[in-house]
Amino acid sequence: MDRGAKVVTLQDVADLIGVHKSTVHRALRGDPRVESGTATRIQAAAAKLGYDPEANQAARRLSQRRFGNFESPHMVALFFPVLFSRSAYFLRQFHGFMEVMSDSGFDVLTRIVGNHEWQQFPSAVARGDVDAVVSLAHESQLMELRAQLLALPGSVQRPFITLINPLPGAWSVTADFRQGGRLAAAHLLDLGHQRILTIDGLSNQHRERLVGIRDELQARGLDPAKHLVAIKPDETISPWHAQVADSLDRGLAKAPGVTAIIAPNDQVAALLFTLLAKRGRPVPERMSLIGCDDTDPLLGPGHQNILTSVALPLEDIGRATARMAMALGSKPRSEVLPVNLQVRGTTQRVGSGRT
């Protein structure tokens, strides 16, 4: 484990051949000026000694700086929210991301977003030794993270990439939430549902889906005001599930005729499933239910997932982000991936009762 063991250097190879180190350098770079005979001899010697200019990255970078050349460190930073490990939502993105990065030989420097003043640490991020900074963090943390990054000395600003949540002036990879709303609405309308309930305001993503739902209604000549009931949750209520229960009850009171619900995510869907059963509206017999994200299964009697859900291509989002991080253009761009609907057991034709 001795740190100081000798590393093969340009000079070592030069000494072996009896030539100047510049010549070795040129031969190894494939410079056509070196005589082909010596070139091959040099290459052989370098290979034998195991010479690798990358090994002395410090020297290389120092030298390159002089001429304004900055080669990629082949490393990106990835920031996680604190409680990422509980949620398939983040893990699947992470998995896709790591898959591409590991295959491409990029180093990924992970870090949890907390309230650390992390820029004061001797971090590769703070030094600017990364090609890009990627963040999986929650919408609410992105702004502050960005601000911390911008507070770093001017020379180390790195491109910032967000997943799911686009940020002005930054790169992003996200999904077509609006299309997700359309797909969910189309599915319900095809099944004959005419009054749809949803809970609004929980996230930008779901707001975007609402636009899609309205798009679909209008495309079929239906008035959203009549066929869609969007309940705003009462933010003063906590805990979380009490807020959902309140929203549901207000929704049912306002529009007793609803036969379908589009939940803002799968966890809310699972809760609604239980709440609806208690209120004499079992799913799917008397109410169709669609989740969103397709991250949390709702297990039926056979232990399989029965929740119809708008699926996000989370692994693909991770993969696309990795590719974006490795080939950044000069100006921020946003990539939007398609979504699809996973039809399972919580939706059925309106009024068809017990299956």
Next chain:
Amino acid sequence: MDRGAKVVTLQDVADLIGVHKSTVHRALRGDPRVESGTATRIQAAAAKLGYDPEANQAARRLSQRRFGNFESPHMVALFFPVLFSRSAYFLRQFHGFMEVMSDSGFDVLTRIVGNHEWQQFPSAVARGDVDAVVSLAHESQLMELRAQLLALPGSVQRPFITLINPLPGAWSVTADFRQGGRLAAAHLLDLGHQRILTIDGLSNQHRERLVGIRDELQARGLDPAKHLVAIKPDETISPWHAQVADSLDRGLAKAPGVTAIIAPNDQVAALLFTLLAKRGRPVPERMSLIGCDDTDPLLGPGHQNILTSVALPLEDIGRATARMAMALGSKPRSEVLPVNLQVRGTTQRVGSGRT
């Protein structure tokens, strides 16, 4: 995003004060030889300009190498198995690890263990720019990963730390599996169970637990040969669950009087739960069942976990590993953390029938 923006240098500070850069260097290191007046002026100027020697790590490392000083890069590499994201087993260790690392300002370089010849990539690991290499990979992958690391040029060997699975000549953090076996056995014996079935040979960890089970029996003056039935699974059978079913059936045939089973992990326990019900031995009424690891809940009617299980302190293992990686001694050591038994609903007093 301009990479080439100027970084504050030692010379910049020197110019501002009108002093030589060596003096600035000395003042910033707290060298007592500099006159206290100039020292404070220099420190103020450095702070104003935002000078940080860490920012030019390339220059610093290059220079330090000359005198044989090698400071810590404050970075460790962490290797994952390919399908880590499906399993709480890895995630909980990862989470504990990241928590401590992020709090300490260490960079964590993550990588998935695949069949990449990753050392050929320009990676910080291959350059030896990490303090340690930590592996979460499966037992079966550790040897090859280690071999790849050892195949790197001699100068870049880094300490290797494994979690759960100790490896000769390497550092490790693991849990007291033997004690886990004792706890499980003690719990069952306390409940009056006199014949215990288990499946042997699936992992080193479970073999260690078997030793603990026998310890406990002997400590109570019971002969392990009479009170413990350890079935070796038939490795030729696949898939996995068919192998478990076969083991169970052979166990029940060999020792019809068993009233309790210690499964090698929670997934096997969940499977056994179902298999036992089909064989007219419902858990816990006619058979007590203990899982191991406490990673996969077995959901009961109320959606809560009903599986009694030997719990591994996975987050703590991750945290301990992080601390070990940051403060490695000169020779490998192994840290063993205590385990505990989570008593839930799948174990009950022998013969007490329906609850």
Next chain:
DNA sequence: CTGTTAGCGCCTTCAG
């Protein structure tokens, strides 16, 4: 086609 030279920014020794 090849050798020489200079310098990236820092750290340390040597000289004043």
Next chain:
DNA sequence: CTGAAGGCGCTAACAG
């Protein structure tokens, strides 16, 4: 107490 000088290993310009 402070300045000067040299070199870590590499790269690119400049000479031959």
